[in-house]
Structure formats: structure tokens, C-alpha cells
Amino acid sequence: MSAPAGMLGASLAPAEQRSGEARVAGAMSGFAREVGALSAFRLESCIHCGICADACHFYIATEDPQYTPIWKVEPFKQAYKRESSPFAPLIRLLGLKREVTADQLDQWQHLLFDSCNMCGRCSLICPMGIDVAALIEQARHAMFEAGLAPKELYQKAAHQKLTGQPEPSTEPYSAKLIAIGERFGVEIPLDKPEAEVMLCVPRTDIEHYPAAVAALARVMKHLGVSCTFRSDGLVAENYGYYAGGKDWQREISRRLIDQAIACNAKTLLVPECGHAYAALRWEAADLYGKPLPFRVLQVTEYLAEQIQQGRLRLAAAVAGATTFQDPCESVRKGGINHAPRTLMKAMGIDLHEMKNHGGFSFCCGGGGGVIDIERAAPLRYRTMENKLREIDDTGAQTFVTSCSDCRRTFDDAQAHFNWQKKPQSLLELVADSLTGAGNTE
Amino acid sequence: MDLLGFARGPALKAALAIFCLGVAWRIAGFALLRIRRDLNKPRASPARFLTEGLIAVGTRSWPHPEFIGRTGAGEALGYSYHLGLFALVLLFGPHIAFFGSLIGIRWPGLPSSLITVISVLTLALFLAVLFRRVTNPVMRMLSNFDDYFSWFITMLVLGTGLAATAHIGAPYQTLLALHILSFDALLVWFPFGKLMHAFYIFPSRAINGALLARKGATS
Numbered sequence: 001m002s003a004p005a006g007m008l009g010a011s012l013a014p015a016e017q018r019s020g021e022a023r024v025a026g027a028m029s030g031f032a033r034e035v036g037a038l039s040a041f042r043l044e045s046c047i048h049c050g051i052c053a054d055a056c057h058f059y060i061a062t063e064d065p066q067y068t069p070i071w072k073v074e075p076f077k078q079a080y081k082r083e084s085s086p087f088a089p090l091i092r093l094l095g096l097k098r099e100v101t102a103d104q105l106d107q108w109q110h111l112l113f114d115s116c117n118m119c120g121r122c123s124l125i126c127p128m129g130i131d132v133a134a135l136i137e138q139a140r141h142a143m144f145e146a147g148l149a150p151k152e153l154y155q156k157a158a159h160q161k162l163t164g165q166p167e168p169s170t171e172p173y174s175a176k177l178i179a180i181g182e183r184f185g186v187e188i189p190l191d192k193p194e195a196e197v198m199l200c201v202p203r204t205d206i207e208h209y210p211a212a213v214a215a216l217a218r219v220m221k222h223l224g225v226s227c228t229f230r231s232d233g234l235v236a237e238n239y240g241y242y243a244g245g246k247d248w249q250r251e252i253s254r255r256l257i258d259q260a261i262a263c264n265a266k267t268l269l270v271p272e273c274g275h276a277y278a279a280l281r282w283e284a285a286d287l288y289g290k291p292l293p294f295r296v297l298q299v300t301e302y303l304a305e306q307i308q309q310g311r312l313r314l315a316a317a318v319a320g321a322t323t324f325q326d327p328c329e330s331v332r333k334g335g336i337n338h339a340p341r342t343l344m345k346a347m348g349i350d351l352h353e354m355k356n357h358g359g360f361s362f363c364c365g366g367g368g369g370v371i372d373i374e375r376a377a378p379l380r381y382r383t384m385e386n387k388l389r390e391i392d393d394t395g396a397q398t399f400v401t402s403c404s405d406c407r408r409t410f411d412d413a414q415a416h417f418n419w420q421k422k423p424q425s426l427l428e429l430v431a432d433s434l435t436g437a438g439n440t441e
Numbered sequence: 442m443d444l445l446g447f448a449r450g451p452a453l454k455a456a457l458a459i460f461c462l463g464v465a466w467r468i469a470g471f472a473l474l475r476i477r478r479d480l481n482k483p484r485a486s487p488a489r490f491l492t493e494g495l496i497a498v499g500t501r502s503w504p505h506p507e508f509i510g511r512t513g514a515g516e517a518l519g520y521s522y523h524l525g526l527f528a529l530v531l532l533f534g535p536h537i538a539f540f541g542s543l544i545g546i547r548w549p550g551l552p553s554s555l556i557t558v559i560s561v562l563t564l565a566l567f568l569a570v571l572f573r574r575v576t577n578p579v580m581r582m583l584s585n586f587d588d589y590f591s592w593f594i595t596m597l598v599l600g601t602g603l604a605a606t607a608h609i610g611a612p613y614q615t616l617l618a619l620h621i622l623s624f625d626a627l628l629v630w631f632p633f634g635k636l637m638h639a640f641y642i643f644p645s646r647a648i649n650g651a652l653l654a655r656k657g658a659t660s
Contacts (some may be wrong), residue, residue, distance in 0.1 A: 035472055035473065035474065036474050036475045036476060036477055037472055037473070037474040037476045038476065038477070038648070038652075040470075040471035040474055041641070041644075041645065041648070042645075043640075044467075044471055044637070045621055045638065045641045045645045047635055047638045048580065048583040048584055048585070048588050048635070049515070049519065049580070050577065050579035050580045050582075050583050051504075051512050051516070053579045054508060054511035054512045055508060059577060059579075061576075065578040065579040065581075065582045068583065070583070071582065071583060080601075085470065086466050086467045086469070086470025086471065087466075087467065087470075087633055089468060090633070096585075096586060096587075101528070105506075120527055120658075123653070124505060124508075124648075124660070125504060125505070125512065126562070126644055127501055127502070127504075127516065127519075127642075128501075128638065128645050128646065129497060129501050129642075129645045129646030129647070129648070129649040129650060130645065131652065131653070132651045133605065140564065172640065203568050247639060281481065284482050285480035285481040285482070286479060286481060288476065288480070289480070291480050291481075291482060292481075292482070295482075314541065330492050331659075332658060332659045333656070333658050333659075334655075334656065334657075334658065335484050335656045335657025335658050337657075337659070349601070356507055358659070359658070359659025360505065360507040360659065371535070388459070405457050420628075
């Protein structure tokens with residue numbers, strides 16, 4: 001379902017409704033809003049060595065140079081040099097950089113959205129230390145302003161901005177949560193006026209992985225922590241982040257922030273959803289305009305904290321040899337490398353790491369909203385082959401992750417490749433391993 | 442005034458002036474843009490992430506083990522010719538004398554025979570770097586006028602220097618004048634192109650390393 005254009009604002013009409021000149025103007029003004037000292041320094045620093053290509057799974061899988069990460073921001077590098085760099089007048093005079101064209105932007109939609117998971121692996125390889133992923137995120141903002149966010153991301157972002165849900169549903173998600181609680185025999189704390197911890201939930205879990213929702217409720221009940229979901233700020237995902245709509249991202253985050261403040265939460269607990277964590281932990285305060293009056297923690301780091309403080313004990317999990325898929329947004333980019341491993345160690349899991357793991361893990365291929373972009377599927381499958389091989393090479397029977405988008409991507413791969421492994425939720429494993437009386441029983 | 446006098450006199454002074462003003466303008470041009478304050482609570486203390494930033498200056502000098510297989514050879518090539526250039530610029534007797542006249546400090550250099558060997562090796566590496574740039578599809582796609590002109594002008598300085606020390610092709614005074622003139626040209630071009638990475642590389646690594654460490658992210 002697409003949101004009514006009138007409700008989105010004329011300047012954000014989808015690309016097909018806008019002239020080429022309007023698209024370029026939108027992209028350039030969006031980009032100009034983004035360029036500060038730091039991003040200009042990053043653009044200035046590139047020495048065209050091309051090494052970032054060797055970190056990117058899209059390039060590794062295809063050997064196609066267009067997938068070189070820094071090339072994905074080329075129109076904006078070009079615009080910066082031509083329009084606002086220190087020697088811009090000279091560059092224009094000598095014709096060293098051409099004007100960015102509408103056709104060029106159309107072409108770059110594929111590079112900035114379909115073939116980039118915003119996973120940040122390229123930022124680890126640059127000898128100049130450039131955070132290429134940060135530039136790509138800014139370029140997505142500019143593409144959004146040009147009306148060039150892919151329709152799947154645009155529509156979900158628009159719907160989420162307007163309704164709080166990225167997609168229409170037959171009944172409100174709050175009702176679905178209650179139904180999940182009844183189905184799994186666990187009480188879902190909802191709309192409590194006060195709570196120490198505010199919970200939110202990936203729409204993916206509500207629709208595809210309800211056991212993960214129940215697991216979260218069970219674990220929190222076991223810990224005896226006062227917590228609540230809030231009907232008016234329920235969805236963890238932020239499609240504004242994926243689509244590049246910064247203002248929409250702000251409004252989507254704001255729902256959660258307002259609800260956390262309303263219930264006096266000391267902690268906003270982000271579930272197993274990588275980009276939701278990135279959006280709330282590392283971007284929300286900037287968009288909100290002031291520091292958040294509560295902590296933002298991802299569920300694995302919260303639970304690892306409980307273990308370290310002696311408030312949570314776990315029994316051995318029945319998992320056998322296990323490997324772990326590190327979600328890029330929470331591990332590589334978000335700094336939660338140890339927490340999942342602390343939990344697995346506490347459950348006595350026999351962890352078999354992939355060749356590239358932890359901060360250097362390859363993305364599942366679905367991050368950055370790519371799993372939602374239909375036309376990107378063939379390329380996504382191609383890039384996933386290496387990942388699936390790495391998982392198989394571990395010899396592990398069990399395959400665990402802590403991101404619902406990773407799960408969805410691997411489930412899709414399972415069907416596409418007739419692959420034998422099914423990803424499990426680390427949170428669900430924890431919930432199945434709860435031991436002792438808990439703090440309330 | 443003969444050509445050599447012009448090259449080491451007014452031309453050098455003008456080139457140095459353009460170099461200094463140009464570098465200052467180029468850096469000020471972006472450094473004076475707005476700096477957004479990050480309002481998200483850091484994972485690490487300021488002392489920790491500043492330290493991590495400084496560490497990144499060193500650690501980014503060589504690829505992480507996960508990347509070496511794909512990038513080790515290319516990076517080794519890059520660093521090799523840079524090392525060759527540094528040795529030639531900083532450890533060749535006449536260059537030491539030149540810098541000494543500017544800053545009043547001198548230091549021991551390398552024997553001329555060794556400098557000649559390094560010059561030839563560096564020249565070969567320079568050609569290899571160009572070959573790689575035009576044959577590697579990624580580098581070829583990314584390359585523009587700046588990349589080739591910066592290579593050319595650096596090569597010109599290197600080539601004329603080698604010719605002057607080996608007395609090849611013209612009288613020594615003429616070759617020396619051409620060498621210094623090409624160096625003057627390099628100074629003029631420096632602020633406008635990618636040679637500026639000499640000023641950027643360490644701050645860039647440090648700043649981005651610190652920002653990633655602020656989040657506890659992999660760096």
C-alpha cells in the first residue's frame with residue numbers, strides 16, 4: 001500500500017512523478033544538508049586506491065567494479081568537488097568534474113540501495129581510514145530527497161511514519177502481541193503506565209517469528225524486571241533509516257522515544273533487530289536534538305549484563321556444534337561483539353566461528369533494506385553463496401543469530417538454495433535455557 | 442639569471458607560496474564547515490576513544506588479517522614506492538643540504554650508490570603502480586585526471602632527479618634546473634590534487650578510528 005502523496009509532502013513525491021531537474025535539485029539540496037566538516041574530509045581523503053572493493057561482498061561475488069563501495073557515492077563526490085570543495089570554482093572552470101545528471105542518479109539507485117547493505121565492512125579496510133559506510137548513508141539521504149528511494153522502502157517508510165507500522169495489518173500489532181502471548185502461554189506486558197524497561201518488537205518477529213516475541217516476554221518475566229510494550233511505540237524497525245528519509249526516521253524514532261519517556265523507562269530495550277539498534281542507539285539522539293533520558297540497549301547486551309551481574313543463570317542449551325551470524329549493525333557497527341558470545345558461553349554452547357566473524361563478518365546480504373527490494377533478489381542470492389559456504393565450512397549443526405532481518409534473509413536463502421540450515425534466535429535459545437527460580441518466582 | 446638560478450630562486454619561492462597558501466585554503470575549506478555534535482551517549486570514555494583513534498593511525502597502516510589475502514600485495518606495492526620516495530627525499534645528501542638551508546637542521550644521509558639503487562627501484566615501482574592503475578578494473582574506473590597528473594608530476598621529479606645524478610641526457614646544470622623546476626611544479630600542483638593525502642592520512646585515520654571507538658565499533 002502506498003501512502004497518499006498529499007500526506008507525504010509535494011517535495012517527496014516518488015521519482016516517477018518528478019522531472020529530471022527536480023530529482024537532481026532534490027539530491028543536491030539533500031546532499032548539501034548532509035555535508036559538514038567530517039563528511040567533506042572523508043570525501044577529500046579518498047585516494048582512489050579501490051581497496052574498499054575487497055571488503056564488499058557484492059564486489060567479491062561479482063568482480064564487477066561498479067560495486068566498489070566508494071564508487072557508490074561517486075555522484076556526491078563529484079557534486080562536492082564541483083560545487084562546494086575549496087577549489088570548486090577552479091574545478092568548474094577547467095571542467096574537471098561534470099554536473100550530476102538525473103540519469104546518473106537513476107543509475108546509482110541500484111548501487112546505493114540494491115547492492116549495499118550498509119554493513120560497514122568497507123569502513124574497516126580503507127588505508128585512509130574513511131568510514132565509507134557513513135558516506136553511503138548520507139548519499140541515501142540525498143537519494144531520498146530526489147525521490148529515488150526504492151518503492152518498497154519508500155512505501156514502508158511512508159506507512160510507518162503515518163501509522164507507526166511499516167505495513168497495513170488486519171489488526172493492530174498490539175492485538176497481535178496479546179494473541180502471541182496467549183498462543184505461547186506467556187503474559188505480554190502492554191501499556192503499563194510506568195516501567196523500568198520499555199520493550200519494542202520487530203514487525204518481522206510479530207509476522208514471522210512470534211516465538212521470539214514470547215521469548216522476550218518470558219526472559220523479562222524471569223528477570224522480574226518491570227517492563228512494558230507500548231501500543232503507540234511498538235515497532236522497532238525504522239524504514240526511514242533504510243529509505244534514507246532522515247525526517248521520517250526522526251519521526252519514527254520519536255514514537256519510541258516519546259513512549260519511553262511517558263512510562264518513565266530507564267532503558268529502552270531493542271530486540272534482535274540490527275538496524276533498529278543502530279537507529280535508536282547511534283542516531284536517535286542526534287535526530288531528537290538532545291541526549292535521550294534513558295539507556296538504549298540491545299537485548300543481547302542487556303542479558304549479558306544480567307549474567308555479569310549475577311541476575312541471570314542459564315542452563316546448557318541443547319544445540320550441539322553451533323555457529324553464530326554476527327549482525328553487522330549491532331556487532332561491527334554497534335560495538336556489541338562480546339555480548340552474544342557471553343550468552344552462548346553461559347549456555348555452554350560449542351561455538352564454531354566462521355572464517356570471517358565478529359567485526360569482520362560478512363553481511364547476511366539482506367541488511368540495509370535489501371531483503372525488501374524485490375528486484376535486488378538475484379544479486380542478493382549471488383552474494384549470499386559465499387556466506388552460506390562459510391557457515392557450512394564451520395561444520396556446525398546449529399546456526400544462530402540475533403537479528404530478525406538476518407533470520408528472514410537466511411530463511412529466504414533456505415528456500416531458494418534448498419539449503420539445509422535454519423537460523424535460530426539467540427534470544428529464543430536463552431529463553432529455553434532459563435534456569436533457577438528467576439527473580440519473581 | 443640562468444635557468445638553474447630561476448628554478449631555485451623566484452620559481453621555488455613562488456611555488457612554496459602557492460603550496461603553503463593552497464594547502465591552508467584546502468584544509469580550511471572543509472575544516473571550517475559545521476561540525477555536528479554527536480548527542481548519542483558514547484560507549485567508551487573520551488580518553489579511550491581518543492587513544493583508540495591514535496592507535497588506528499598505526500593499525501590502518503596494514504590490512505587486518507581478514508583482508509590481507511585480497512589486498513596485501515597491492516598495499517605492499519603502494520607502501521614500497523612511498524618508502525622509496527621518502528628515502529630519496531629525506532636521505533639524499535643534496536636534499537638534506539636543501540632542507541638544511543631552509544630549516545637549519547641537517548642529518549646523515551645514505552651513500553650515493555645506495556641512493557641510485559633506491560632511485561631505480563622506486564622508478565620501477567612507480568611504473569608498476571601506473572600499470573596496476575590502468576589494468577585493474579576497479580582502479581581504472583575510479584581514476585581521473587588528478588590520479589594520472591599527480592603520478593606524472595611525481596614521476597617527473599623522480600626521473601629528472603635520477604637523470605641529474607646519473608648525468609644522462611644533458612649537462613648536469615640543466616638537468617638539475619629541470620629537476621628543481623619539476624619539483625616547483627609539484628609544489629604548485631600539490632594543494633589542488635590527491636597529493637594532499639600526505640596531510641590527510643594520519644588525521645583521517647585518527648578521527649575515524651576515534652569515532653568508531655566511541656561506539657565500540659570494530660575499527
